[in-house]
Amino acid sequence: MNETQFKRMKDLPTTHLLGTGAPMCAGCGGLQAINDIYDVLGEKTVFINAAGCMTLLSIYPFTPFRGSWLYTAMASAPAGAQGVRDALDILLAKKKITPDENLTTVVLAGDGSTSGMGLSATSAAIDRNLDFIYICYDNEGYGNTGQQYSSATPHAARTSTSTGSAGFSGFKKDLFAIWAAHKPTYVATVIGAEPLDLARKIETAASLTGPRFIISLSPCPTGWGFDPQETTYIGKLAVKTGIWPLKEYKDGKVSHTKNPHVRVPVEDYLLTQARFKHLFEPKRNDKLIDEIQSKVDAYWAGITP
Amino acid sequence: MKTASRILGSAFFNEGYEVQDAPRYGAERRGAPIFAFVRADNKAIDERGVITHPDLVIVADDSLVTVPAAGVMQGLDEHAVLLINSHVSAETWQQRLNTKAQVLVLPIKDAMQNRAELPYVSAACVGAAARLLGMISQNALVRAIDEELSHLAADKINTNRTRAIEAFELMTTHENCIQQRPSVSALDYQQPEWVELPFEDARISAPTIHASLTSVEVKTGLWRTMRPVIEYDRCNHCWWICSSTCPHNVISVEDNSPVIDYDHCVGCLVCVAQCPPHAIKAISEAEAKQSAVEQAGETT
Amino acid sequence: MTRKLLTGNGAAAWAARLAQIDYVPAFPITPQTEIIETLSHWIDNGDMPGKLVTLESEHSMITAAGAAASTGVRTFTATSSQGLLYGMEMIYTVAGWRAPFVLINVSRALASPVTLEPDHNDVLAARDSGFLQIHCATCQEVLDATLIAYRLGEDERVRLPVIVNEDGFYLSFTREPVTLPNSDEVKDFLGEFDAQNMHFSASSPASQAVAVLGGSPYSYFRYECHLAAEKALVVYDEIRDEFEQRFGRKYDAVESYHTDDADYVFFMMGCFATKAKAAVDGLRAAGWKIGLLRPRLLRPYPAQAIRQLLTGKKGVAVIDQNLSMGKGGILHSELTSVLYGDKNAPSILISFIGGLGGRDISQEEFFEMAKQLKQATVEGITPAPRLLYTADELRQIHKLQAIAHVEREAYE
Structure with a gap:
């Protein structure tokens, strides 16, 4: 592709496309990322939504989009994208619409539907080489219903269905690896707190065709338990601690776009959120903290800078 | 407010009343206006859902009172009492609102301005309500707080208790000012204006929005309890971190300067936390409104 | 063409x-x-x-x-x-x-x-x-x-x-x-x-x-x-x-077959209705005044047409190729709901369940349903709903259960 138009922070858009007035929680890290993503993708888009927090972006008669939107259900947003994409292609082929009426088809779904009931629809959309972009805002739980654990919940996190002293006993599902294993056109992790990295990746995704995947870690003040103003701070910490590696898969290769040379201890990240408070109070749980740290260390040990 | 409704419900229950309490869930998220209901009676309660004609309305955030969309004034008549948590006096509110309902004020704690007092507003409101109702003893009130807040740390429970008792005491002069409204008469009632729903074809009646950006009509600025204020002399015109990282898209850059859209800023304060030269400060909405009133006074 | x-x-x-x-x-x-x-x-x-x-x-x-x-x-x-x-x-x-x-x-x-x-x-x-x-x-x-x-x-x-x-x-x-x-x-x-x-x-x-x-x-x-x-x-x-x-082909919302002069009517849906047609022919040959109604449209439900077509009839045998557990035939409920309160509606509606899972409905069974319908209208008593199921079928299932080691005796 051509050289990025986002060389430095100052190149980021200062007029924003997504309309105000969306009823998302104050400090929503998912909305933060979607704003930045929308700025790059632009208004010639149709968002196909799976049930989740972002379903409430459009509540009749209000929509924050300049372009279009279709709400489907929790499990089948990629199939909705298939129907819209195919129909647009048919209309283009029959010359019922002109090419400038064409839209980019974008799935918008949370981590719960993405890693759970929507996974087979996603996998199959890749099989069919569907030309679409899939955006997953990952707040690591079923946030819209009050943060029950999903298969994207990190180990040891407290959720409203993992309230025991060790938190969630499972491990965060590696969606990046699952998607990449399908060999789609593009997969990338992003975070709203790193808008330049995000903008470049969305720019790359937009320049390609075929199935393209973006997963955005989305700090969630209500679900994770922190003051809304900490959203960006926590997002940055997720990257600095190495908990959220920023990377992309392209042409069969995975590369890291930000490699924290000196990683901040995960403890600094865990301490910012009430969902990990039980690791420190009333008694420090070194075993679990060490386990989390060593998982992160093991991940980065395999990465050459 | 859900917590407030539960404490009040439990307090009634502890006094031997039949009770219903329920929050009203909407799509709005944390920070958005929320309301909750409590019903109490000596006999089993058959009515359900939204209270259309309340005996007592408690408003924890006075900025909502004058906003029609918040619906605070709905169903308020001469029978009702409106209790507002506010800096402004009851007399001023009574005048401003032009309502037949009796208006009372529970004075705001000063510490509200730094969010520290926010978690205790519920308990204070319930304490005041308990005294106004005259049906709930201080003991029953404290017991209800202990029950409903048992998941909190002991010091937090204590502060809740203290705030509730303070408010309970403050309302002494108005004790027992609320009377239960008679139930709707089947002999003399207002007939519902039913219509035949006209058939409208799908070009009109599909759940489709045929436009863009209609959400700007939703004034999410109402949610705000704290307001970010840009001190322009300190702004170093960076790469517009405030604008780029604002989750709610309310900071635009005009004439090489950031501008906050207060109609839609929900007051998350991410900008305050992120601004490199600390050029954005947070003030409470109450304070912001107060100074706006003062400024208006000076200019007139 | x-x-x-x-x-x-x-x-x-x-x-x-x-x-x-x-x-x-x-x-x-x-x-x-x-x-x-x-x-x-x-x-x-x-x-x-x-x-x-x-x-x-x-x-x-x-x-x-x-x-x-x-x-x-x-x-x-x-x-x-x-x-x-x-x-x-x-x-x-x-x-x-x-x-x-x-x-x-x-x-x-x-x-x-x-x-x-x-x-x-x-x-x-x-x-x-x-x-x-x-x-x-x-x-x-x-x-x-x-x-x-x-x-x-x-x-x-x-x-x-x-x-x-x-x-x-x-x-x-x-x-x-x-x-x-x-x-x-x-x-x-x-x-x-x-x-x-x-x-x-x-x-x-x-x-x-x-x-x-x-x-x-x-x-x-x-x-x-x-x-x-x-x-x-x-x-x-x-x-x-x-x-x-x-x-040149006409498809009324409700197909009616020999209902004009009929006293009795079969009421059913789907392709087994052609079996009922054959039964109507057989019964008419034997002197019966009987017909068939078959809703083509189920939604919207052609209630008015059904009421009109059933005006003045003595009785209806509703044959449901479906089953609402704990209630019975769904068409029977649907039909009852549109006839209630209509003073010209047939007084007898009998519910039969037949053809579940493709189980056949024989001509003899149609004849027998007609006979029971007539009897009910004469007596003015609606019989209980009936599943079309024969003694031989029951014997067969018992044989299958024996092979499946269902210990019938132990539980009787």
Whole structure:
């Protein structure tokens, strides 16, 4: 592709496309990322939504989009994208619409539907080489219903269905690896707190065709338990601690776009959120903290800078 | 407010009343206006859902009172009492609102301005309500707080208790000012204006929005309890971190300067936390409104 | 116009081809698969334009169908039984999108126990979804009903998706002579797909199928669907007349067979109704005044027509090829609800359950049902509902249970 138009922070858009007035929680890290993503993708888009927090972006008669939107259900947003994409292609082929009426088809779904009931629809959309972009805002739980654990919940996190002293006993599902294993056109992790990295990746995704995947870690003040103003701070910490590696898969290769040379201890990240408070109070749980740290260390040990 | 409704419900229950309490869930998220209901009676309660004609309305955030969309004034008549948590006096509110309902004020704690007092507003409101109702003893009130807040740390429970008792005491002069409204008469009632729903074809009646950006009509600025204020002399015109990282898209850059859209800023304060030269400060909405009133006074 | 032997599935595929559908989201399931195989073959060999995409489930298939229709193309899809149920969330959902397309359901009984042959519990699970339903009794009707369904669903006064139902095996795999109309005639009848104001395009943004908050807007949108479904009765009759004019075949919303002078009426749906027709002929030969009513339209329900056709009749035997557990036959409930309070309605309605899982209904059983119906009207007593099940069948199941080591004696 051509050289990025986002060389430095100052190149980021200062007029924003997504309309105000969306009823998302104050400090929503998912909305933060979607704003930045929308700025790059632009208004010639149709968002196909799976049930989740972002379903409430459009509540009749209000929509924050300049372009279009279709709400489907929790499990089948990629199939909705298939129907819209195919129909647009048919209309283009029959010359019922002109090419400038064409839209980019974008799935918008949370981590719960993405890693759970929507996974087979996603996998199959890749099989069919569907030309679409899939955006997953990952707040690591079923946030819209009050943060029950999903298969994207990190180990040891407290959720409203993992309230025991060790938190969630499972491990965060590696969606990046699952998607990449399908060999789609593009997969990338992003975070709203790193808008330049995000903008470049969305720019790359937009320049390609075929199935393209973006997963955005989305700090969630209500679900994770922190003051809304900490959203960006926590997002940055997720990257600095190495908990959220920023990377992309392209042409069969995975590369890291930000490699924290000196990683901040995960403890600094865990301490910012009430969902990990039980690791420190009333008694420090070194075993679990060490386990989390060593998982992160093991991940980065395999990465050459 | 859900917590407030539960404490009040439990307090009634502890006094031997039949009770219903329920929050009203909407799509709005944390920070958005929320309301909750409590019903109490000596006999089993058959009515359900939204209270259309309340005996007592408690408003924890006075900025909502004058906003029609918040619906605070709905169903308020001469029978009702409106209790507002506010800096402004009851007399001023009574005048401003032009309502037949009796208006009372529970004075705001000063510490509200730094969010520290926010978690205790519920308990204070319930304490005041308990005294106004005259049906709930201080003991029953404290017991209800202990029950409903048992998941909190002991010091937090204590502060809740203290705030509730303070408010309970403050309302002494108005004790027992609320009377239960008679139930709707089947002999003399207002007939519902039913219509035949006209058939409208799908070009009109599909759940489709045929436009863009209609959400700007939703004034999410109402949610705000704290307001970010840009001190322009300190702004170093960076790469517009405030604008780029604002989750709610309310900071635009005009004439090489950031501008906050207060109609839609929900007051998350991410900008305050992120601004490199600390050029954005947070003030409470109450304070912001107060100074706006003062400024208006000076200019007139 | 040609006349050839076609299965019900073949007729359904031909209907899609003649309707010049643009798009087929598909998923295989017995006994429907032949439809999508046929269409796929035609499309792959350039016999017809269009695009067929196999999704990974019926849930996704129906989502894609609704999404494509919402974008503005003529869409066809088909399923059966468990597949319809797997997609049921989307059946209800896409109906509310007000995006018309046609779904052929090849009726097959539902698990458990899982089986292959038909009854109507699958399609009746979609009864309250907002999809209109046309039920067929012959392979010809499958073809014609599908064409009618496109006109009906796409009419701006209706704009709802339509299920055309054919019984598995008894229609789906059974060849009958079917008259194929000319492609141009069908083109004239259907016209081009008119997307009205449904679209996704750059110049006119639209947010479709958005959420609502609260019961009041919800009531409006849902009731408007209902009003549109009701409006479809009027529209159907207009289309029926035009179809008859163009193609010479007439499909009333309720088929009536020898009901004019009848005292007694069989009331049933689907292709087993042709067995009832044969029984009517047999009974009439024996001197009976008996007829048959068969609703083609189940949604909208042609209540007025049914009431009129049953005015002054002595008794009705409702034969339900379905079962609502803990209540009984669904058609029986539906019929009772529209006759109640009508002083000219028949006083006796007997409920029979028959044909579950494709179990045959013999001519003798029709005769016996007629006899019991007559007896009930004479006595003025409605007998209890009855499952059509013989002593021999019961003996057979006992034999099977013995092989399955069901220790009957131990529990008796």
